[in-house]
Amino acid sequence: MEILLFIFIGVAAFNGVLAVKDWDEYKECGGIVPLSMAYPTTIAYKEDETYNSTEFCIWTLLPEENIKSVTIAIRHQFNDLGDGIVAYFWNSTELWSQKIPHDEFVRLTFEPPPIFLAFSSDPVDQSVGFSINIYPSGTPGLTRGRAFHFEKDEGEFSYPRKTTGEEKYENNERVSLVVQGVTGGDAQRMRKIVVKSVDTQPDSDFVSVYTLFRYYDEEPNFLPRGRFSGNQTGEFPISSYYPTVYFFTSDDKITGKGFTTEWKNYRHKSEL
Numbered sequence: 001m002e003i004l005l006f007i008f009i010g011v012a013a014f015n016g017v018l019a020v021k022d023w024d025e026y027k028e029c030g031g032i033v034p035l036s037m038a039y040p041t042t043i044a045y046k047e048d049e050t051y052n053s054t055e056f057c058i059w060t061l062l063p064e065e066n067i068k069s070v071t072i073a074i075r076h077q078f079n080d081l082g083d084g085i086v087a088y089f090w091n092s093t094e095l096w097s098q099k100i101p102h103d104e105f106v107r108l109t110f111e112p113p114p115i116f117l118a119f120s121s122d123p124v125d126q127s128v129g130f131s132i133n134i135y136p137s138g139t140p141g142l143t144r145g146r147a148f149h150f151e152k153d154e155g156e157f158s159y160p161r162k163t164t165g166e167e168k169y170e171n172n173e174r175v176s177l178v179v180q181g182v183t184g185g186d187a188q189r190m191r192k193i194v195v196k197s198v199d200t201q202p203d204s205d206f207v208s209v210y211t212l213f214r215y216y217d218e219e220p221n222f223l224p225r226g227r228f229s230g231n232q233t234g235e236f237p238i239s240s241y242y243p244t245v246y247f248f249t250s251d252d253k254i255t256g257k258g259f260t261t262e263w264k265n266y267r268h269k270s271e272l
Helices: none
Strands: 010-012 017-020 022-026 031-035 039-052 056-063 063-076 084-090 095-099 107-111 116-120 128-142 145-150 154-159 174-179 190-200 205-212 220-230 234-239 244-249 257-267
Touching: 010 056, 022 031, 031 039, 031 063, 031 128, 031 145, 056 128, 056 145, 056 174, 063 084, 095 220, 145 154, 154 174, 190 205, 190 220, 205 257, 220 234, 244 257
Parallel strands: 022 039, 031 056, 145 174
Antiparallel strands: 010 017, 039 128, 056 116, 063 107, 063 128, 084 095, 084 116, 154 257, 174 244, 190 234, 190 257, 205 220, 205 244
């Protein structure tokens, strides 16, 4: 007997009988996590095993609908105050962060919803992992956000031409790009970031670049690296342990060809 499966915003059809999709679960160290109001989502990272020292995982929360807020319930058993989770938010012009309290069970509601959740561990006293249950709420309607995630030591990213096939980006876009850090990296291992070409409406459409820092670093847990518009370009070195994140935003007026960036990791800063 043939079974047909059709999924659309959390609804599946099994042999002609509709059933609501009740949960999505993500277990990897970082990645893109779609959010829908049709069902909750869980990030379940190493719940039954010990995570490693100096880990740094970053999850991009990508709304599929007009999500106005999310409630996040986190259960963990961190043994060390140096391990923890940071929520990152984008307010249309800049990034800001908030450390999640170290209680064993935390339930928080965020409005607007965070764009990233990041977990990092220090070099000592690891414990078993954690679960994050995410409950979105908002109004019906699709969003236009896009997200990309890379874990490669070397790469190039071009938006929109090499990702969507379009020659120009659209109005009112919001695009995020994450280049994951290297677990166990040290201060001698470096990454070179090059924003090699930009073609956007000057002073209106921007590519913003940040380095994210660990939970046990001082707040804010990030550092702005550059904000590029028009035909501005630039390059800079960072430690390859830390993730690099990019935001591209456009307004409702003139569009352009977008931007291209590349990165490469080096074993030692003397190789830059």
